[in-house]
Amino acid sequence: MAVIRTMTTKPYQSKLVEIEVEIARMRTRRPPVPYRRIASDLRERLGIKVDPATIFRFVKVRSKGRRVYALPPLKSRQNRSDNRTQDARGIAVQSPLIPHSTERTARPPRVAAQSVPTTKKEPFLKTFIPGNQYNLTRLSPEEKEAFEQELERQLELDRQQTESRKGD
Amino acid sequence: MPCKVIFTAGAKGGSGKTTAARFVLGYVHQQGVTPLIMDLDDESKSLSRFYPEALQVNIHEEFAHDVLIEKATSGRQALVVADLKGGTGHEILNWFLDVPFNDLRQEGVEFVCIGSVTSAPDSVQSFLNWPAALGDRVSYIVFRNLKDGDQLFDYENSVQATEFRKRLSPAHITIPKLSSSYQAELEIRRLTFFHVLEGSNGNSSDGQPLGPILGTLMARARLRSFQARIFEQFDTVATTLLPRQ
Numbered sequence: 001m002a003v004i005r006t007m008t009t010k011p012y013q014s015k016l017v018e019i020e021v022e023i024a025r026m027r028t029r030r031p032p033v034p035y036r037r038i039a040s041d042l043r044e045r046l047g048i049k050v051d052p053a054t055i056f057r058f059v060k061v062r063s064k065g066r067r068v069y070a071l072p073p074l075k076s077r078q079n080r081s082d083n084r085t086q087d088a089r090g091i092a093v094q095s096p097l098i099p100h101s102t103e104r105t106a107r108p109p110r111v112a113a114q115s116v117p118t119t120k121k122e123p124f125l126k127t128f129i130p131g132n133q134y135n136l137t138r139l140s141p142e143e144k145e146a147f148e149q150e151l152e153r154q155l156e157l158d159r160q161q162t163e164s165r166k167g168d
Numbered sequence: 169m170p171c172k173v174i175f176t177a178g179a180k181g182g183s184g185k186t187t188a189a190r191f192v193l194g195y196v197h198q199q200g201v202t203p204l205i206m207d208l209d210d211e212s213k214s215l216s217r218f219y220p221e222a223l224q225v226n227i228h229e230e231f232a233h234d235v236l237i238e239k240a241t242s243g244r245q246a247l248v249v250a251d252l253k254g255g256t257g258h259e260i261l262n263w264f265l266d267v268p269f270n271d272l273r274q275e276g277v278e279f280v281c282i283g284s285v286t287s288a289p290d291s292v293q294s295f296l297n298w299p300a301a302l303g304d305r306v307s308y309i310v311f312r313n314l315k316d317g318d319q320l321f322d323y324e325n326s327v328q329a330t331e332f333r334k335r336l337s338p339a340h341i342t343i344p345k346l347s348s349s350y351q352a353e354l355e356i357r358r359l360t361f362f363h364v365l366e367g368s369n370g371n372s373s374d375g376q377p378l379g380p381i382l383g384t385l386m387a388r389a390r391l392r393s394f395q396a397r398i399f400e401q402f403d404t405v406a407t408t409l410l411p412r413q
Contacts, residue, residue: 123300124299124300124301124302124303124304124335124336125296125299125300125328125331125332125335126331127327127328127331128296128300128328128331128332130297130300130301131293131297132290132293132294132297133293134289134290134293135293136289136292136293136296136322136326136327136328136329137326137327137328138321138322138325138326138327139325139326139327139330140325141325144325144330147327147330148330148334151330151331151334151335152334155334155335
């Protein structure tokens with residue numbers, strides 16, 4: 001009991017929870033992407049170092065008794081995806097404004113447990129997810145420079161559109 | 169009479185919101201402006217500790233924050249400085265979303281949001297909730313508070329903060345790290361820089377003893393130079409801070 005009382009940290013949660021949609025997508029392909037290839041893909045693209053067996057166990061415990069282990073239908077998880085959207089193939093990708101960072105964020109972006117109100121209109125900050133849980137994306141100097149240039153370009157486009165609307 | 173409402177924003181406690189408000193108050197006082205000071209932080213009442221004349225608001229009452237608008241539209245105040253509660257900014261942010269900014273602008277009421285960010289990542293996260301919700305309806309002054317370290321990585325190098333700076337063009341004020349012994353003395357004795365620097369004969373401007381640490385000539389010289397570095401920066405954003413003539 002004394003041990004339980006001293007357990008003040010949050011319960012352990014797999015780092016794969018954040019990319020569950022992506023893993024599910026790869027496993028629901030026919031033929032499914034092997035766990036070994038998923039592991040190497042995650043390492044290369046997202047910098048997440050994970051053993052293939054870990055991904056297998058991750059899928060297994062969520063398979064709800066399926067004989068061939070598979071994650072539950074995607075619909076139930078899509079609204080849990082973070083600041084990623086889905087491309088034409090339905091594969092989770094980050095918002096186009098957010099560059100793929102080589103440096104991992106302290107904690108990956110996620111939907112905050114305690115929501116913060118925003119207006120119903122288009123958000124003022126397109127890359128920011130309101131909430132009190134840290135979900136910022138850190139950039140290297142090169143990535144920051146590229147992002148600023150992209151942002152400048154978009155702001156210029158916005159300005160031009162506003163001016164043309166005024167002209168009409 | 170046009171009125172400017174300066175309010176501190178940010179859900180995280182201890183990021184330096186009240187410190188920022190104190191420097192703003194010191195600056196506007198020096199410019200000969202007497203603002204209405206409102207303390208809407210019912211837990212720590214931190215601004216009231218330094219400014220006993222501050223109007224304390226019981227924010228637990230429904231629509232308690234409406235008093236901010238009432239004062240701003242009363243025609244008697246040119247400047248209102250409000251220190252909002254840290255820790256849980258959601259209720260206040262919800263309240264702000266009801267504020268008719270356009271109508272108030274026509275009445276001459278403008279809002280300036282003061283944020284304070286430190287090297288703590290959460291200070292940036294919590295502050296960005298405000299511009300994300302309020303957008304360009306208010307002006308922004310961000311205090312880069314270096315009390316916990318010189319590197320504000322999440323403010324300088326995150327995607328979201330970069331977007332904020334590009335889209336909403338905030339003004340910036342840097343608060344260097346103050347000697348911890350001076351900081352502690354100011355807190356314990358509930359003194360502002362103004363109280364110390366305007367005092368004489370070992371007493372503050374309101375008659376309190378300054379004590380052995382703050383009472384020395386060198387301590388006052390250092391505080392004066394520290395304050396001057398901040399006020400020089402305020403000069404560049406004076407049009408945002410001071411009421412319209």
